[in-house]
Amino acid sequence: MAADEQDRVVCVVNPSSGVRRGRTTEQRIAAELPDAQCWVTRYPGHGIALGRQAVEDGYGTVVAVGGDGTLSEVANGMLAAGGEKVRLGYVPAGTCNDFARGRRPVAHLGGLLDRTRDQQTDVGTVTFTRPDGTRGHRYFLVGGTVGLISVIGQRFTEKTPVNRVLKRLHLPLAETASSLRTLARWRPVAVRLELDGEPSHRIITNLAVLKVPYFAGGLTFGRPRPARAGHLDAVRVAGVGRVGVVGLMWRVFRGAAAGHPAIHLQEVRTVRVDADRPLPVEVDGEIVGSTPAEFSVHPSCLTTVV
Incomplete structure (x- = not known):
């Protein structure tokens, strides 16, 4: 250049x-x-x-x-x-x-x-399934989710008459309505999970794969620092019922999620997640597709300045 x-x-x-x-x-x-x-x-x-x-x-x-x-x-x-x-x-x-x-x-x-x-910044990459069954690919700088949070995001982006009216009236109200509608029907889901190639079967509420420790405007799962270079933070929230989800969310909003028995954090290089029924995949605030999905770190970095 x-x-x-x-x-x-x-x-x-x-x-x-x-x-x-x-x-x-x-x-x-x-x-x-x-x-x-x-x-x-x-x-x-x-x-x-x-x-x-x-x-x-x-x-x-x-x-x-x-x-x-x-x-x-x-x-x-x-x-x-x-x-x-x-x-x-x-x-x-x-x-x-x-x-x-x-x-x-x-x-x-x-x-x-x-x-x-200037800072050298790792970039995450995710491969997912598009609605037509083909495979898609995206890079991410913040993180991705599969589970409760991604289902709430999917509900929020649905182009229904109710959503359109609520978004015109008050965006936070539309977000709250999507959350309440999802929680009212929510059940923990069984997933097949691979962390650095180690397979397991888990019942989860949510899986987050993070490049930075923050999500949803400064919330954390209890660790205020990012994963090491070349790694991702895989945060698995074990399956809990609706009452347990509300209690957990309350602790997250108060910044008191550290040590919660349902939260399991592991620093990894690769994550693969699949389920019997497709789950939406959210990446950097956007629903990009559904499971099965694979997360990893892009081998090269971007030079970022904030």
Whole structure:
């Protein structure tokens, strides 16, 4: 990459992230990164296409402006285009912003050009089953889930009349309704699980595969540090009934999940999960497909700056 290309910057902005402050963010980019291009996502998945285009157009730094989902889309596009050597910046402007937790985001966007802030970041990869039965593939920077949390996410994304009305009225209300509907019918599920090739049969409430220790806006399962380089945190929540789930969720929200007997955490390189009936697979906030699914660490890293 030529020196002039290394200095070229493009910002990929999701105007629907967080509290819909897209216009304010674009004004800030114009003031603090005046030489940067600004591209705006228009639909779900558009960040993947724009990330790919940025690499193909020779940009040296691509800045994702939005939530963890926006960051994930841009990273997927960059990696699909062979952009491992391109810097990936992140301006956390979403609802959760879990990737940036534990790091100090720049106060001035010009700080994203400071190469002393660069970090080498592992990228997770997941292979899953699409609705048509073919196999799909995604990279992830935060984590993925299979079980209760992914089923709640699937309910939330369903395009039903009730969901549409609730989302227009109040987004948190729609999220709460999806959670309550799921919990009312929830039963622990039997899965076939392989951690680093060791097979087992388990009854689970949820399985999380994490690259960072945070999820859902700063919640943790009791360990506030990420897995070692080249590893994933596999967090298995053993099968518990509805009352047990509510109690566990209460402890998680209070930051008191450490030591809970239903939580089993193991640092691994690979995870495979399957079930008799397909379970939805959620990755970086998006339902991408269903089980069977395999998680691992991508052999190369991205250079990230926050």
